[in-house]
Amino acid sequence: MRIVVEGLTKTYGQGEAQAGVLHDLNLVIEPGEFVAIVGTSGSGKTTLLNILGGLDNQYRGQVTIGAHALSGLGERALAGLRNRHFGFVFQSFNLLDHLNAVENVALPDFFATADKADGPRLAPKERALALLERMGLLDKQNERPPRLSGGQKQRLAIARALFNKPSIILCDEPTGSLDRKTGLQIMDLFEELNVNDSITLLVVTHEEYIARMARRVIRLEDGRVVSDTVQEPHRPEPELAIASTALQPATEEAQ
Amino acid sequence: MSPNKLTRLVVQSIARNMRGFLFSSIGIVVGIATLLFFTSLGSGIKHVVLERIFVVRLLEVEKKSYDLGGGMRSGGLFGSKSLDDRTVEELKQLAGVKDVYPKMKFTFPASARGGKRLLGQDMTAELIADGIPSELVRDEVRSDLGFEDWGAELSCAAETPCPDGFSCEAAICQPKACTGADSTTCTGFSYCHATRNACALPIPVLINPTLLEVYNSSVHTALGGSRGAMSRMPRLSEDMLVGFEFDAVFGESFLGRAAQGESTRERMRLVGFSDKAMNLGVTVPIGYVKRLNARFSGERAAEEYHSIVVETSSNDAIAHVAYAVTEQMGLSLSERHGQAQRAGLLIMLITMVFNLIALIILAISAINIMHTFLMMIIERRRELGLMRALGATRSHVRWLVLGEASVLGLFGGSTGALLGYLTTRAVDAVFNHYVAQFPFKPDSLFLLEAWMLLASIGVALLFCWIGALLPAFRASRVEPASAISGR
Ligand SMILES: Nc1ncnc2c1ncn2[C@@H]1O[C@H](COP(=O)(O)OP(=O)(O)OP(=O)(O)O)[C@@H](O)[C@H]1O
Ligand SMILES: [Mg+2]
Numbered sequence: 001m002r003i004v005v006e007g008l009t010k011t012y013g014q015g016e017a018q019a020g021v022l023h024d025l026n027l028v029i030e031p032g033e034f035v036a037i038v039g040t041s042g043s044g045k046t047t048l049l050n051i052l053g054g055l056d057n058q059y060r061g062q063v064t065i066g067a068h069a070l071s072g073l074g075e076r077a078l079a080g081l082r083n084r085h086f087g088f089v090f091q092s093f094n095l096l097d098h099l100n101a102v103e104n105v106a107l108p109d110f111f112a113t114a115d116k117a118d119g120p121r122l123a124p125k126e127r128a129l130a131l132l133e134r135m136g137l138l139d140k141q142n143e144r145p146p147r148l149s150g151g152q153k154q155r156l157a158i159a160r161a162l163f164n165k166p167s168i169i170l171c172d173e174p175t176g177s178l179d180r181k182t183g184l185q186i187m188d189l190f191e192e193l194n195v196n197d198s199i200t201l202l203v204v205t206h207e208e209y210i211a212r213m214a215r216r217v218i219r220l221e222d223g224r225v226v227s228d229t230v231q232e233p234h235r236p237e238p239e240l241a242i243a244s245t246a247l248q249p250a251t252e253e254a255q
Numbered sequence: 256m257s258p259n260k261l262t263r264l265v266v267q268s269i270a271r272n273m274r275g276f277l278f279s280s281i282g283i284v285v286g287i288a289t290l291l292f293f294t295s296l297g298s299g300i301k302h303v304v305l306e307r308i309f310v311v312r313l314l315e316v317e318k319k320s321y322d323l324g325g326g327m328r329s330g331g332l333f334g335s336k337s338l339d340d341r342t343v344e345e346l347k348q349l350a351g352v353k354d355v356y357p358k359m360k361f362t363f364p365a366s367a368r369g370g371k372r373l374l375g376q377d378m379t380a381e382l383i384a385d386g387i388p389s390e391l392v393r394d395e396v397r398s399d400l401g402f403e404d405w406g407a408e409l410s411c412a413a414e415t416p417c418p419d420g421f422s423c424e425a426a427i428c429q430p431k432a433c434t435g436a437d438s439t440t441c442t443g444f445s446y447c448h449a450t451r452n453a454c455a456l457p458i459p460v461l462i463n464p465t466l467l468e469v470y471n472s473s474v475h476t477a478l479g480g481s482r483g484a485m486s487r488m489p490r491l492s493e494d495m496l497v498g499f500e501f502d503a504v505f506g507e508s509f510l511g512r513a514a515q516g517e518s519t520r521e522r523m524r525l526v527g528f529s530d531k532a533m534n535l536g537v538t539v540p541i542g543y544v545k546r547l548n549a550r551f552s553g554e555r556a557a558e559e560y561h562s563i564v565v566e567t568s569s570n571d572a573i574a575h576v577a578y579a580v581t582e583q584m585g586l587s588l589s590e591r592h593g594q595a596q597r598a599g600l601l602i603m604l605i606t607m608v609f610n611l612i613a614l615i616i617l618a619i620s621a622i623n624i625m626h627t628f629l630m631m632i633i634e635r636r637r638e639l640g641l642m643r644a645l646g647a648t649r650s651h652v653r654w655l656v657l658g659e660a661s662v663l664g665l666f667g668g669s670t671g672a673l674l675g676y677l678t679t680r681a682v683d684a685v686f687n688h689y690v691a692q693f694p695f696k697p698d699s700l701f702l703l704e705a706w707m708l709l710a711s712i713g714v715a716l717l718f719c720w721i722g723a724l725l726p727a728f729r730a731s732r733v734e735p736a737s738a739i740s741g742r
Contacts, residue, residue, distance in 0.1 A: 050736040054642055076648045083646020094739060098271035106262075110256060110264050111646035160721045 001200065002087060003029040003052060003067035008061035010047055021047050022223040032198040034191070034233070036211040037219035045204040046172055048220065052202065053086050053170045054078045062128070065168070076182025078196070083111050088200075091173035093153045093163070094162075095145040102128045102141045105159045112164065131159040135189070151182035158189060159176045168200040169193065175210055184236070187213050192234075209236045258649050265658035272631070276659075279627040280667040282620020283719065290613035291703075292678050301567060304602060307465075307695055309542055309595030313530070315348065316563040316580055319587045338560040342586075345742045346565055349579050351572030356531065357560035359544045360385040363516075363551035364508035367523070367537075369501025373491065375506045382503055383536030385561070386462075386544030392461060393532060397497050398526035400444045404542030405456035420445025420454030422461065430454045446522055457500055457524035458539050465492060465694075471694040500527045506551050513551035531564065562589065570604025572573040579639035597648025617718045624663065624722030632730045636695030637732055640738025649731035661716060666716025672708050679703060 010022040020046045029035055037045050050056040051063060054070055055077065063070040068081060080156050082088075082131060095104050098162055105128035122130070132138050135155040145153055154174060171190070175183030192203045203214065212234045219227040256264075269276050270719040292706055305311050318338055338357065346355045389402050398400045409428040411417045417428035430453040434442040441447045443456035471490050506518035523537070532538035549557035567576050580586050613635040620622040632639065647655075679701040686700055 018619040050424060053644070055739070056734070056736040069478075076650075077649075079643070079646050080646060088644050090739060094637065094644075096638060098268065103267070107642075108645040110260050111642065111648070111651055131273075164646075 002031055002064075003065040003168070003200070005028070005052070006062040006064075008048075008051065008059060008063060010044070010051065010056075010059045016067075017126065020223060021037055022051075022059070025223075025225060026217070027225070027228075027253065029200065029202070031200055032194070033216055034194045034201045034214045035203070035216045035218060036214035037202060037204045037218050038208075041206065042167060043220040044177035044223040045206075045220055049170050049172055049202060049204050053088060054082050054166075055088075056113070058241075079111065080113055083108055083113070085167045087158075087164075087166035087169040087172040088158050089154070089161050089169060089174045093150075093157050093177070095144070095153060095156060097145050100142045100144050101132060101137060101148075104145065105131055105163055105255050106157055108158060108163045122165060128159070131162050132156075134162075134178050135159045141192045149182075150178045151185060154178060155189065156187050158186070158193075164195070168202065169203070172206055173206070175205065175207065180209070181206070183210065189234075212236065256303060256507055256654065261654055261658050264655060265662055266657055268655065271660055275285045275631070276410055276666075279620075279624050280621050280663055280670070281618065282716050283663065283667030284671040284674060286613055286617035286620055286718070287668050287715050288675035288678060289616055290610060290714065291672055291675030291702075291711050293606060293609035293613060295675075295679055295701040295703040297602060297609070298698065298704070298707075299700045301599065301606075302702045303695055303697045304598050305595060309598055311566050311592075311595045311599065313571060314565045314567065314573065314577060314580065314592055315408035317561075317588050318588055319585060330670075338563055338586075339558060342584075343560075343563060346563060346580070347582065349565075351567050351569070351576045353568040354391060354566040354567055355563060356387050356391040356566075357541065357563045358385045358387055358533070359541055359548065359557075359559075360547050361505075361508055361544060362556045364510045365503060365505045366508035367501050367503050373489070373685065374673060381500075381508055383533070384539055384544070385533045385536065386539050386541035387531060387564075389540045392527070392529045395461070395529040395531075396459070396527045397493075398459070400524055400526050402458050402459045402461060402526055402540055404456070404540040406546060407542050414735065418445070418456055419443025422454060430470040444524070446636065448521075450520070451479055455522070457522040458503070458538045458543055459526040459540055460523045461527050461529045461532040462496075462525065462526045462537055463534050465534055466494070467493065467496070467528070467576065469694050470563055472694045472696060494526055495541055496525055496526060496539070507549055515553070516551045540673060552658045569620035608610055617714065620667075620731065621718040621722035624660065628660070628723050629728035629729065632649045632656070633724055634734070636733055636738045642734040643733065643735035644739060652733070653727045653731045656723055656727035657720060660719040662728075664716035665712060668712035668721065671715060672711040675711070676703065676708075 005027040007027055008022055008025040008027075009020070011018050011020045025048070034057065037048065039045050047056070051059055051070075052065075054065075054073075057070065065081065065085070068077075070078065074079065088094075090103045096107065100105055102125060106124040109124040127136065128195070129141060132141055135158060137155055137159065138151060140148060140152060140156075145156065148156065154177075158169075169190070174190070175186055178186065189211060190201055190203065201214075205211055212231070213236075214231075215233050216228070216230050218225060266417060272458040305355060317504075318337070325722060327418075343355055343357050346352060361382075361384050365384065366379055368377055368379045371377045387406065390621075392402055404417065409421070410426055411421075411423040411428050412426065415453040417423050418432055420432055420443065421438045423429075430448075430451075431440050432453055433447040434452060438447075445454040445456050447453075475490055501523055503523050504518055504520050506513040506516055512518065523539070529538070565576060565580065566575050577588060577592065581588060638722055641651065679699075683701065685698050687698075690696070
């Protein structure tokens with residue numbers, strides 16, 4: 001799904017206390033792109049991502065996702081779009097501690113609207129198990145998040161984001177709580193999803209080595225795009241064994 | 256979201272915070288238990304009072320009486336409406352009236368003697384009696400003798416033979432002649448009348464179950480503590496009494512002799528129990544009373560009824576019928592009607608006061624639920640935001656909160672109903688064990704009906720929903736973007 005942003009302006013507060021966060025942003029992101037959004041703290045990266053993901057609809061300007069103008073969608077339609085087309089991955093994982101791994105992955109199923117166009121699909125639990133396997137977490141299926149490592153938690157969160165086969169995954173500092181090595185493994189997973197599944201990836205980060213793995217880097221400064229460059233992706237360190245094992249079974253799901 | 260998914264999501268949510276869940280249900284449990292307890296107590300007591308002590312559906316119509324200088328004078332100066340067959344017909348026409356039965360009392364002295372078989376020795380007592388039409392109590396008669404006027408002229412034919420001790424002569428049943436020692440002529444229920452030297456059937460008698468109740472719980476208990484023959488008097492059951500025979504002397508008693516006519520001795524036989532029988536006396540088919548009154552007090556005494564009992568089709572019709580009788584027909588209702596109304600009102604008021612207390616408990620627990628749920632929403636803001644991000648609509652979130660409230664209501668309601676029920680059983684057990692027998696002492700103080708149980712759960716649900724409504728809307732307003740970032 002193509003993302004088109006026209007004249008996007010976002011302000012917080014009202015009157016005297018009004019503060020502009022995004023100023024007249026214009027962007028086009030093609031399907032299947034891998035985009036890093038960088039910038040200093042407070043530059044508006046999270047704000048932009050939330051608007052693109054349909055989590056925040058208090059803005060001026062036009063945001064179009066595929067055929068849908070977001071501002072024209074009602075609350076239900078927007079929720080449906082998030083459920084079926086977007087995957088979210090956060091810095092703080094946002095897993096539910098009272099649910100085990102399978103239940104966490106299958107959580108979006110509760111809010112899914114039955115769509116006949118999807119054709120017959122596997123039962124939610126089967127789908128969740130397949131995704132856990134793909135993320136190398138099959139042995140942790142009955143584990144609850146507090147008993148998982150940071151990297152495992154983020155892989156669980158990615159499995160959840162993939163549950164409804166999204167077109168776009170939006171990540172806000174996905175490696176921010178992880179050490180560099182684990183962060184790279186997570187990025188390898190993202191790259192694999194981008195390449196094999198043609199999922200559009202928007203990754204907010206302020207870590208340079210993460211940004212260098214993307215093919216396009218958008219830099220924000222005080223709510224304005226100060227640079228938008230296409231680059232040759234560069235993986236900073238040699239492949240790690242553990243990352244490739246997690247990637248091996250990535251076959252059926254990709255077809 | 257399908258009900259199935261919603262249920263699973265709600266169960267997942269509740270399972271996490273079981274302790275908080277149980278804690279917020281305490282108020283509901285207590286409130287519902289209280290509500291059920293007092294509702295069933297109220298209706299239990301009402302049942303005893305209004306169905307057994309003052310039977311409200313039965314209105315006793317009397318002639319209007321005027322209180323003049325302390326003395327009661329029936330009739331009034333211009334002769335108020337008399338209670339005759341015309342009045343009976345008029346009453347039958349009233350809307351809401353199911354049955355009408357006139358009552359006529361003995362207007363002459365009478366006494367009864369008997370009881371050796373039951374009480375160990377014969378006793379003589381003043382006989383107070385009235386008569387009612389046989390057709391009103393046929394269902395309640397438990398003896399083959401029936402509740403018929405065997406003293407009337409009975410016609411007979413081939414297919415309708417005469418009763419025991421009678422033979423058919425010229426289409427009329429005539430008593431067979433007999434002598435005192437001869438026990439074969441008078442068959443079945445009939446006996447040989449000593450002075451007439453002819454067979455006769457005993458006069459069938461009904462008594463009010465109240466009389467038995469009063470005897471068993473008061474007289475029997477009180478005499479049990481006394482010395483002598485009386486202390487050995489047994490408790491009596493209805494079954495023991497049906498078929499009991501005793502002798503009655505008409506026209507003569509402790510109080511004196513009738514103004515006219517010669518006294519006569521007749522046998523009476525108890526054939527059953529009926530609420531329609533008089534309270535402190537015996538009730539016989541009205542034909543006997545008419546004949547005896549005519550004989551001992553003159554023809555006029557045989558024409559007017561003393562009262563007419565009107566049975567309404569339902570409790571709802573009482574007010575309407577009572578109005579028609581008193582205001583439109585110019586008759587009056589017996590004092591018992593007023594008593595029943597006052598008793599019913601009192602019970603209703605007391606029940607209402609206690610139910611009000613129960614509702615206050617429930618209202619407090621609804622406020623408690625609201626508070627708990629609001630706190631829960633603050634705690635779970637991030638989780639709710641995440642659900643929104645994963646595709647939950649505002650209404651999904653609302654239903655999640657209301658679903659949790661519903662489980663709370665179902666759980667609190669059914670647990671409360673169970674607790675209330677167990678409390679009624681415990682109170683009944685204590686009551687039956689420690690409280691001595693008294694008239695009308697019921698087996699249970701409570702009347703628990705299925706609708707009360709359903710209503711308990713309904714009320715619990717209602718209060719949980721009331722408590723959860725505001726929190727549900729608050730929860731649905733959680734902005735996913737700021738909730739997830741924890742702002
Ligand atoms: N809910 C809010 N109310 C008021 N101001 C807000 C709100 N959310 C964000 N802001 C302000 O908007 C600006 C941009 O915030 P945003 O979270 O998008 O920055 P960011 O680029 O993601 O920063 P970081 O790298 O620290 O996450 C900041 O100045 C912030 O204070
Ligand atoms: Mg941010």
